[in-house]
Amino acid sequence: METYLxxxxxxxxxxxxxxxxxxxxxxxxxxxxxxxxxLGHAEHASNSNAVVVLWSAAVGLMSKVYWAGLLSxxxxxxxxxxxxxxxxxxxxxAAKCLECHGDKTRGKAVHSAMKxxxxxxxxxxVNKEATHVKLITATASALxxxxxxxxxxxxxxxxxxxxxxxxxxxxxDPHTSANKDQLLKAVxxxxxxxxxxxxxxxxxxxVPKGGSRHAALDMGCDSCHLIHKSGDPSQxxxxxxxTKQAPQLCLDCHDASGQGLRMAHQNQPFGNADCIQCxxxxxxxxxxxxxxxxxxxxxxxxxxxxxxxxxDGKVVLTAADSKAVCITCHEEQAKQIASAKVQHxxxxxxxxxxHNPHAGKTPGFLQPNxxxxxxxxxxxxxxxxxxxxxxxxxxxxxxxxxxxxxxGDNAHLLLAxxxxxxCLECHGxxxxxxxxxxEHLVAIFDGKVKLPENYFRRVPIxxxxxxxxxxxxxxxxxxxxxxxxxxxxxxNCLTCHQPHAGNEQGMLVSDQKNNMxxxxxxxxxxxxxxxxxxxxx
Numbered sequence: 191m192e193t194y195l196x197x198x199x200x201x202x203x204x205x206x207x208x209x210x211x212x213x214x215x216x217x218x219x220x221x222x223x224x225x226x227x228x229l230g231h232a233e234h235a236s237n238s239n240a241v242v243v244l245w246s247a248a249v250g251l252m253s254k255v256y257w258a259g260l261l262s263x264x265x266x267x268x269x270x271x272x273x274x275x276x277x278x279x280x281x282x283x284a285a286k287c288l289e290c291h292g293d294k295t296r297g298k299a300v301h302s303a304m305k306x307x308x309x310x311x312x313x314x315x316v317n318k319e320a321t322h323v324k325l326i327t328a329t330a331s332a333l334x335x336x337x338x339x340x341x342x343x344x345x346x347x348x349x350x351x352x353x354x355x356x357x358x359x360x361x362x363d364p365h366t367s368a369n370k371d372q373l374l375k376a377v378x379x380x381x382x383x384x385x386x387x388x389x390x391x392x393x394x395x396x397v398p399k400g401g402s403r404h405a406a407l408d409m410g411c412d413s414c415h416l417i418h419k420s421g422d423p424s425q426x427x428x429x430x431x432x433t434k435q436a437p438q439l440c441l442d443c444h445d446a447s448g449q450g451l452r453m454a455h456q457n458q459p460f461g462n463a464d465c466i467q468c469x470x471x472x473x474x475x476x477x478x479x480x481x482x483x484x485x486x487x488x489x490x491x492x493x494x495x496x497x498x499x500x501x502d503g504k505v506v507l508t509a510a511d512s513k514a515v516c517i518t519c520h521e522e523q524a525k526q527i528a529s530a531k532v533q534h535x536x537x538x539x540x541x542x543x544x545h546n547p548h549a550g551k552t553p554g555f556l557q558p559n560x561x562x563x564x565x566x567x568x569x570x571x572x573x574x575x576x577x578x579x580x581x582x583x584x585x586x587x588x589x590x591x592x593x594x595x596x597x598g599d600n601a602h603l604l605l606a607x608x609x610x611x612x613c614l615e616c617h618g619x620x621x622x623x624x625x626x627x628x629e630h631l632v633a634i635f636d637g638k639v640k641l642p643e644n645y646f647r648r649v650p651i652x653x654x655x656x657x658x659x660x661x662x663x664x665x666x667x668x669x670x671x672x673x674x675x676x677x678x679x680x681x682n683c684l685t686c687h688q689p690h691a692g693n694e695q696g697m698l699v700s701d702q703k704n705n706m707x708x709x710x711x712x713x714x715x716x717x718x719x720x721x722x723x724x725x726x727x
Contacts (some may be wrong), residue, residue: 206546225445252329273316278321284308299373303337304365311364334358341418347576349423351431353390361386361417378410393472401475406443414439414471416473421586423575425560428467440465452480456493460502468549468559488548496547516541530597536567536595545554545596552588553631553640562596577701578693582648583616584690588670591639592689605635608684610668617652646704674721 197370205401206614230272284307288295295304295444303310311333315322335342341358343350363372375386380387380395387513388395394407406413414433421428427435444451446461465471468488469479489493496515498506509515518526520541527537536544546557546637556563561584565572575585583591592612593603606612614623615634623632631640652660657668672679683689686698686708693701702708715721 194612259464271324274314274321274323276321278314278316280314280316290692294365298368299370301364301372302364328363329356331356331358334364346420348418348420349429349431351417355419365528377412378408380408385411397473398475400477401473402479403473404471407472424559424565424572426558429559437461437463456497458493458497458500459505464546464558467546467555468681481551483551483553483555484549485547485555506593512540512542512547516547526596530594531599532603533597534595534603536564554586554590559677561585564589571690574691576695578684579697580691580693581689581697582645587641587645591641603637609684613683614652616649616656618647619651619654621646621649621651630725672722679722 223309237243262504287308290310311326313324315324325333327336339345343355358364361373363374365372367373369376369386372436373386375389376384377386379385379388382395394403399523399564415431416433417431419428419431419433424434428433432439438671441461444465446452451460467483468481470481471479474480475482487493494508496508498508500506507515509518527533541547544556544563548555548556549555554560565575571584572590572664574580580586587597590604594600595603596607597603598605600607604612606615621634623634623641624637625632625643626640630643632643632645633640651716652661652667654667658664658666660667666681667683669681670679671677686696688697688699688701690697692698694703696704698708702711711718712722713719714723
């Protein structure tokens with residue numbers, strides 16, 4: 191028996207039900223019309239419209255082809271609206287609403303839309319049995335974007351704060367609030383009961399013994415962040431919605447000429463440095479808000495191993511240049527860069543072009559982060575970052591998840607000889623990341639790549655068996671023999687997927703949609719799925 195998931199959008203809620211196809215029985219998912227509404231208890235209209243889904247399932251490739259035919263599944267899904275406690279006239283106006291809901295127009299911060307009247311957002315439906323009130327759009331966020339179009343994620347290029355994508359009411363009251371911008375809570379305070387931001391974030395809440403917490407947290411999150419600010423995600427200013435870029439933001443409070451700060455930095459010039467490369471702006475497990483990963487000489491105050499006393503306000507190194515300083519300890523990396531079969535031109539320069547010499551958020555201290563460090567020289571990949579769906583290792587963890595930044599033996603500096611070996615290190619059924627509990631990391635590729643300990647929570651594992659099983663049962667993912675021509679058909683993950691980003695779900699090649707038209711590129715004969723022409727050839 192083959193079992194499938196059927197997912198439909200019903201009553202504003204994703205409904206998922208199983209469909210089992212067997213010789214003698216068929217079970218189907220259903221929608222009971224129940225949902226949680228932020229507007230209160232939802233009752234349903236008495237007239238129901240059935241959503242009929244016709245699904246044709248083709249199961250199995252290569253060895254056997256099962257056609258399950260067409261299934262007609264009727265899902266009863268009544269229209270949802272809030273039943274009004276008292277009957278209303280179909281031509282009711284805002285004045286009538288305010289007889290009971292006058293409190294919606296009073297408060298410290300009242301939504302300007304209230305002046306437009308209740309019916310600018312709400313719709314009243316009256317039938318013989320009851321009066322129902324609903325929004326004039328399918329979702330609250332869609333309604334918000336009719337006026338606040340500049341906040342619509344569809345018109346924004348860059349990183350958008352997740353709740354702002356589809357859930358405006360997670361932060362804002364649509365009518366009135368005691369807080370500016372109709373926020374549900376203030377954005378200051380040390381607990382989630384006081385601070386709206388701490389409803390999702392935990393910065394500064396659980397500081398371990400011996401750790402440190404930034405006092406600026408007590409000033410409110412909006413002292414540093416402008417939540418709806420978006421732009422180039424490779425720039426920290428936009429990636430973290432900062433009011434301005436560091437160090438300018440930090441220098442609003444911290445005086446770089448102050449004696450205390452100068453002594454803490456060994457009288458080395460730091461006024462133009464990126465403060466958050468060494469310091470966590472919220473909290474740290476270490477004193478002085480030090481970042482999670484710190485270079486050993488810096489951590490142990492061995493500054494004189496790399497630095498001489500500053501001269502005329504400038505850094506003076508113990509060697510002719512920064513690369514010469516680095517290879518006194520990192521000779522192994524220097525040899526790899528020079529002798530690699532496939533060399534990386536970007537690694538031929540100074541080490542500090544890519545690495546911060548002091549600290550960082552990730553192993554290797556890449557600056558300003560593991561993604562942007564590479565995009566400076568690879569602008570074509572920066573363009574990929576503008577696409578809708580981004581591959582996590584490429585645009586969240588960093589290029590070194592898949593590529594050997596100091597040079598290697600494989601084409602494109604890949605960490606594995608074949609594309610599939612590379613991809614299946616994470617997505618394969620035999621994927622076995624090594625846990626590094628003390629560091630709160632996991633390692634892949636024999637310890638060469640270190641990732642956050644929760645990295646694999648978002649990684650889909652393919653149900654492959656002997657190289658078959660994706661995207662459907664018995665579908666191959668590597669080179670196969672065409673049973674008709676006996677010719678070897680070259681195939682790997684890149685036959686169907688883009689490696690970095692895509693505009694359609696699944697990051698399919700050429701930004702094609704995930705539908706039968708894409709499958710027909712190879713399987714052009716629907717009566718014989720084994721008759722294949724890869725890439726349409």
